[in-house]
Amino acid sequence: MSKLLPVRGTRDIWGDDARRQAHVVSEFQAVAERFGFDPIATPVFEFTEVFKRTLGDTSDVVAKEMYTFEDRGGEQLTLRPEYTAGIARAFISEGLRQFGTCKFYAHGPMFRYERPQKGRFRQFHQLDAEIIGEAGPAADVDIIALGYQTLQALGVADKTLLNLNSLGDAESRRAFRAALVDYFQGHRSKLSEDSRSRLERNPLRILDSKDEGDRALVESAPKIGDYFTAEAADFFAAVKSGLDELGLGYLENPALVRGLDYYCHTAFEFVTDALGAQGTVIGGGRYDGLIEQLGGPPTPGVGWAGGIERLAMLLEHTPESPRPIAIIPIGEDAATAARKLAFDLRGKGHSVELSYSGNVKKRLSRANKQKAVFALIMGEEELAGRSVMLRDLDGGEQTLVLLSDLDHALEQKA
């Protein structure tokens, strides 16, 4: 803490960044409501056990990439690295099964102890959508559609490509995994060093290795589709035809994988090439085994999370806030009247700027910077005539308007 800097990988968000991110959240909320999703908020920290159980103890993600600490009562707590585990925990804790299928949306900060790079921070923010309790492929299609329309609402849909894959059901996965390990063992010496260690830890990850030599091997590696059970194949076909019916294009990407056991069937990502190495803006899939693994009743689920920072970076423009009306009083009496007028106009729904200090010149200059449409100048003369000077800040012309006619005049100008 040598200087007053934010902690590595965290940052202050203000100005245009803050406005862009707020816009991402509000558009998402609007779309989620249209899809009949309900808001949910879960704590930013949980018992470490919640994330440990969902990740599996073996993963060194648990040890190395989570913000874990002990509180004064000796509890092991972790700042949430993702949304799904917390929401699944809430589903169990709150007995939400009684309500049948739950459709939730949420947004908030996440924490991962990683080396920061473009579009990747230690504290970052996510949108999240989950459908819990629905086993059929219609839910998968619905959740992907929600993602797509969110991107559309943000005007970035055409900068992304939907990548789609199926991991099959548990039986398919077992068979595929075995075949994959078998295949790569046979070519062990040709694998990159990274992938040789992946072979033990997480063989599916070899499929999206960035190493060129690995990629060549992956070309002729076993394909998950060849190991699908009939049910798994039907499920994937149903998801694809559901997307086709909506006219949603996608790229079938067999390299799109999920490392953990509870993932099954649908895996998808909306990916962009505009953000360097961190191109996934929305990623999700089906996790039918998760809630059971957490200690709840067997419950299917499907959902996604989207990176707010990444989406905000993709926005073409910073969304404009409405242009205000600036009220500019001259003198103490006018200042009092100005505060009352500002209050009334705001009450009627206008966006109004009223500076706390400054002479006319400074206030006009400020109004200009705030991109005000009009200035309402109120001096002794105007006050005496129960009127204000209505000045158009784009053109420069100004007219004296009776206060009683102000609503009408503003309406005319608008």
Added chain:
RNA sequence: GCGGGUGUAGCUCAAUUGGUUAGAGCGCUAGAUUGUGAUUCUAGAGGUCGCCGGUUCAAUUCCGGUCACUCGCCCCA
């Protein structure tokens, strides 16, 4: 955890092959009509040259370390 790049004013960047007062644009403050902005003109404020150490008569400049930012690798729940 590993590798590349960068660090000079609030912001974007110059400059000094090691030498005396480190510059510009934008922004900010004030003035050119004490009731009129956005244009123009003038003046002003603002810098431990990221930090610590080394070499040197002399370091913002060269060297080492460190911190931060940045791009990528690993990882990606």
